[in-house]
Amino acid sequence: MNKKNIVILGGGFAGIYTAMHLERLLSKQKEYELILVNKENYFVYQPMLAEIVGGSLGIVDSVSPIHRLLPKTSLHIREIDSIDINNKTVTLAPQFSHTPLILHYEHIVFALGNSTDFRSTRGLYQHAFPFKNLSDALTIRNHLISVLEASILEKDPILRQKLLTFVVAGGGFSGTELVAEMNDFIQAFAKRSRGRINPDEIDIYLVHSKERLMDREISESLSRYAEKILRSRGVNILFGAKLISATPEDAILNNGTRIECKTIIATAPSSANSLVESLDLPLEKKRLKTDRTLQVIGKTDVWAAGDCAYVPLAKSENEPCPPTAQFAIRQAKVLAHNIYASIQGKKKKTFNFTSLGMLGALGHHSAVAELFGCIKVSGLLAWFLWRSLYWVKLPGFDRKVRVAFSWLIDMLIPQESVQLKLGEHQALAEVHYEPGEIIFHEGDAGDYLYIIIDGKIEIYTEREGEKKSIAILGKGEIFGEQALLNERTRSATAGCLESSDILALKKADFGALISNLKEFREKVEELERERTLKNKKLRGM
Ligand SMILES: Cc1cc2nc3c(=O)[nH]c(=O)nc-3n(C[C@H](O)[C@H](O)[C@H](O)COP(=O)(O)OP(=O)(O)OC[C@H]3O[C@@H](n4cnc5c(N)ncnc54)[C@H](O)[C@@H]3O)c2cc1C
Numbered sequence: 382m383n384k385k386n387i388v389i390l391g392g393g394f395a396g397i398y399t400a401m402h403l404e405r406l407l408s409k410q411k412e413y414e415l416i417l418v419n420k421e422n423y424f425v426y427q428p429m430l431a432e433i434v435g436g437s438l439g440i441v442d443s444v445s446p447i448h449r450l451l452p453k454t455s456l457h458i459r460e461i462d463s464i465d466i467n468n469k470t471v472t473l474a475p476q477f478s479h480t481p482l483i484l485h486y487e488h489i490v491f492a493l494g495n496s497t498d499f500r501s502t503r504g505l506y507q508h509a510f511p512f513k514n515l516s517d518a519l520t521i522r523n524h525l526i527s528v529l530e531a532s533i534l535e536k537d538p539i540l541r542q543k544l545l546t547f548v549v550a551g552g553g554f555s556g557t558e559l560v561a562e563m564n565d566f567i568q569a570f571a572k573r574s575r576g577r578i579n580p581d582e583i584d585i586y587l588v589h590s591k592e593r594l595m596d597r598e599i600s601e602s603l604s605r606y607a608e609k610i611l612r613s614r615g616v617n618i619l620f621g622a623k624l625i626s627a628t629p630e631d632a633i634l635n636n637g638t639r640i641e642c643k644t645i646i647a648t649a650p651s652s653a654n655s656l657v658e659s660l661d662l663p664l665e666k667k668r669l670k671t672d673r674t675l676q677v678i679g680k681t682d683v684w685a686a687g688d689c690a691y692v693p694l695a696k697s698e699n700e701p702c703p704p705t706a707q708f709a710i711r712q713a714k715v716l717a718h719n720i721y722a723s724i725q726g727k728k729k730k731t732f733n734f735t736s737l738g739m740l741g742a743l744g745h746h747s748a749v750a751e752l753f754g755c756i757k758v759s760g761l762l763a764w765f766l767w768r769s770l771y772w773v774k775l776p777g778f779d780r781k782v783r784v785a786f787s788w789l790i791d792m793l794i795p796q797e798s799v800q801l802k803l804g805e806h807q808a809l810a811e812v813h814y815e816p817g818e819i820i821f822h823e824g825d826a827g828d829y830l831y832i833i834i835d836g837k838i839e840i841y842t843e844r845e846g847e848k849k850s851i852a853i854l855g856k857g858e859i860f861g862e863q864a865l866l867n868e869r870t871r872s873a874t875a876g877c878l879e880s881s882d883i884l885a886l887k888k889a890d891f892g893a894l895i896s897n898l899k900e901f902r903e904k905v906e907e908l909e910r911e912r913t914l915k916n917k918k919l920r921g922m
Pocket residue numbers: 390391392393394395396418419420421427428429430431459460461492493494495512513514554555654656686687688689704705706707708709740
């Protein structure tokens with residue numbers, strides 16, 4: 382028998398809980414098959430990600446295997462390539478073969494979440510870390526350990542200060558929780574360094590465009606409490622400021638401030654999933670617009686829930702539900718019921734949930750909590766509430782046991798700062814520079830070849846304080862080849878004249894290219910000869 386498919390896109394809170402409810406509701410409807418598509422084979426409990434960065438939870442403690450949560454659902458661990466609403470198909474990107482997989486559906490559920498939007502800010506994509514999923518948490522933790530370890534032996538005071546300066550952009554609860562956990566972790570690392578890192582050298586910034594922390598989630602008094610706690614622990618909070626550009630050397634804010642640093646993490650602004658944006662479906666603020674039954678407006682077989690959906694809030698038609706797990710879980714329940722009701726020809730339910738409150742962890746066994754709109758708790762009690770509530774909500778008994786053990790161990794044994802590197806190899810990296818910044822100095826090691834995507838770079842030498850320009854290079858031109866071809870240090874300095882995007886090719890990969898592509902090698906060698914000659918003339922040699 383050809384089964385009728387209910388395809389759920391996304392395995393986060395909204396997707397997993399929709400599938401859980403549908404597994405139960407459709408247990409007797411053998412003609413229906415539940416299919417869930419997700420990039421990963423696990424579900425991540427995002428509210429606990431900050432604890433992974435800080436190390437109070439182990440890397441896999443907050444994730445649950447989807448197969449175990451959804452035993453009756455077919456799981457496709459694939460990227461979604463395209464969706465055809467008219468022909469009711471979803472195409473999944475090829476994986477181990479070159480063939481895509483086409484899924485036909487009777488009902489489709491969009492639960493794809495949102496993403497941090499790096500497109501609107503220059504340099505963010507290249508130089509800032511997002512903080513959204515497990516791999517982001519792991520990458521940030523590895524990076525923090527790298528810069529802290531490097532700072533211990535760094536002799537150059539300017540570079541050392543950059544290594545010990547950290548910028549988090551976005552003071553919503555993910556940014557606030559992250560900065561709190563990071564601060565605890567970095568301070569503890571400094572303490573364990575036996576005087577090799579002085580806690581006074583550490584600068585941690587939280588940059589927030591609004592005038593108070595977690596302004597959308599909690600009331601002013603609790604925001605101020607959180608601010609006081611973080612400031613007292615040494616976090617610099619900059620209100621009314623926005624990150625407008627990022628480079629390998631600094632974070633640039635809209636008020637003209639430049640924070641020299643090697644760590645930028647951006648939790649804002651968030652944007653809809655790009656797949657959702659590309660569809661011919663009604664959108665509001667780039668999210669799929671639904672009615673209160675979670676049905677996408679004008680479509681009886683298209684549903685949406687969670688962060689990618691614009692679901693009207695119970696108390697106001699013009700306001701959407703906030704993008705929180707609390708809402709996603711409850712929307713999923715109503716959505717599953719309504720798909721079942723559609724199949725059975727029964728009455729659908731409307732989504733009338735209003736928030737139970739919000740909890741935000743502030744590290745060091747403290748938190749803020751606002752419950753049922755009137756109960757406000759802060760400090761240790763709120764922290765205890767935060768842990769208990771999230772622990773109860775963790776899906777799966779085994780996960781609960783793991784998390785409880787990790788928390789217990791964390792209280793008894795000092796944390797370890799071990800990196801879990803995955804040996805990633807990236808041949809080409811995109812970098813962004815702002816005017817006045819230096820890409821490399823004369824005398825530096827030749828480690829990369831650079832190709833200008835956009836912008837202007839000046840190559841120059843300096844003798845006794847006098848600058849002599851060798852070349853001004855623009856779009857499509859390359860530089861940095863001399864040191865690589867001749868295996869020596871840089872013979873000139875490369876400085877940025879205009880806001881520039883550059884491709885950086887590692888020395889080893891440059892070597893592989895020139896030894897295999899004869900014409901490329903000849904062109905680069907010719908360029909190198911011309912530039913060496915010009916350089917010599919300028920030096921009067
Ligand atoms: C750090 C952090 C802390 C948070 N803390 C809290 C909190 O304390 N309380 C609270 O209520 N909320 C919190 N939230 C918000 C909450 O986690 C989200 O609102 C919730 O996860 C939304 O669920 P979702 O199912 O809509 O999206 P998600 O949970 O983001 O799931 C989307 C899923 O879709 C998959 N996906 C996306 N695109 C594709 C594609 N092209 N192909 C295949 N799969 C795809 C992703 O892999 C992901 O698994 C936090 C969020 C973050 C990032």
